[in-house]
Amino acid sequence: MSRSPEAADEVAELALAGDLSRPLRLTVPDLLAWPQHEADVSFECATSGIQHHRFTGPLLHDVLAAAGPVFDPTRRKDRLRFLIAVSGADGHHALLSWAEIDPDFGRAPVLLAATVDGTPLDRAGAQLVLPQDRCGARHISGINAIRVDGRYASWA
Numbered sequence: 001m002s003r004s005p006e007a008a009d010e011v012a013e014l015a016l017a018g019d020l021s022r023p024l025r026l027t028v029p030d031l032l033a034w035p036q037h038e039a040d041v042s043f044e045c046a047t048s049g050i051q052h053h054r055f056t057g058p059l060l061h062d063v064l065a066a067a068g069p070v071f072d073p074t075r076r077k078d079r080l081r082f083l084i085a086v087s088g089a090d091g092h093h094a095l096l097s098w099a100e101i102d103p104d105f106g107r108a109p110v111l112l113a114a115t116v117d118g119t120p121l122d123r124a125g126a127q128l129v130l131p132q133d134r135c136g137a138r139h140i141s142g143i144n145a146i147r148v149d150g151r152y153a154s155w156a
């Protein structure tokens, strides 16, 4: 069934791009296809103080792995040069390293949240959740792009 342009405008989409063998576009409902995790998070904002939220969604690692980052998965050292750039629709962005979320390295349980405090993020867009962060600044809301980059170190 095709959606009207008006209906499509109401559903935020995020692009997985960069050094991926299967780049794709995902809506927030698409994120429900992966195993769902829950995180009760407290973080401090420099301007608005302590915030508490409950998020649910897939692990960022699971979603990006499905998009096929172009490293050799059997060689652990091959992953260490990959960066993950996460962008909000308002231009706020942050970089993570692949190793930070890799189960063989930092194992940070970073989520790509599909709900916050029980409310679906279908229209607002997915939100990055870093339960380990004391500060709220990397909890990027309204994600519209995630770019995986394995070429950063190629000039060194």
Ligand SMILES: Nc1nc2c(c(=O)[nH]1)N[C@H]1C(S)=C(S)[C@@H](COP(=O)(O)O)O[C@H]1N2
Pocket: 044, 045, 046, 048, 051, 088, 089, 090, 091, 092, 135, 136, 137, 138, 139, 140, 141, 142
């Ligand atoms: N897209 C986007 N996400 C963002 C920001 C932003 O400016 N744009 N600010 C960050 C900062 S500094 C904080 S502290 C938290 C605030 O989350 P809250 O609105 O739930 O309190 O969102 C983060 N996510």
Ligand SMILES: [Mo]
Pocket: 044, 045, 046, 047, 048, 136, 137
């Ligand atoms: Mo903040």
